[in-house]
Amino acid sequence: MKTLFFIPFILLLSLSCSKEEPRYTPLELYDVAIKCDKSIEQLRLNDLNRPLCKNYPEGCVQEYVFRYKIRLVEMAVIMYQTPELAKKAAKELNQYYVRNWVFDEIKGEPVLEDYVTKCFGAVNPQ
Incomplete structure (x- = not known):
């Protein structure tokens, strides 16, 4: 009888141990940004200043590209x-x-390098 109880328990534990890396939603990212420096602005995008996913490596989400x-x-x-x-x-x-x-x-932009490393803990993987 005890083994019947432990089998589902062990299966449940093995399923909950999967490690998923943390992510930021766009709102969470902006929240961190504004808490770090209230002068930050999210700019309105137009055809001239909008970053396009076609110019970036695989995995870019076009709906969430900001300046x-x-x-x-x-x-x-x-x-x-x-x-x-x-x-x-x-x-x-x-x-x-x-x-x-x-x-x-x-x-190459000291102001931005300082901001993203201090506020977000961002790293350059090079």
């Missing part, structure tokens, strides 16, 4: 389908990423 402005400097903020794809894209682009997001146009 942020921090301390008078702009950056592209791109959501990826998975953290693994974001890391791969950041490495290919030589840019920064955190969870499932890539920060583009950061490299």
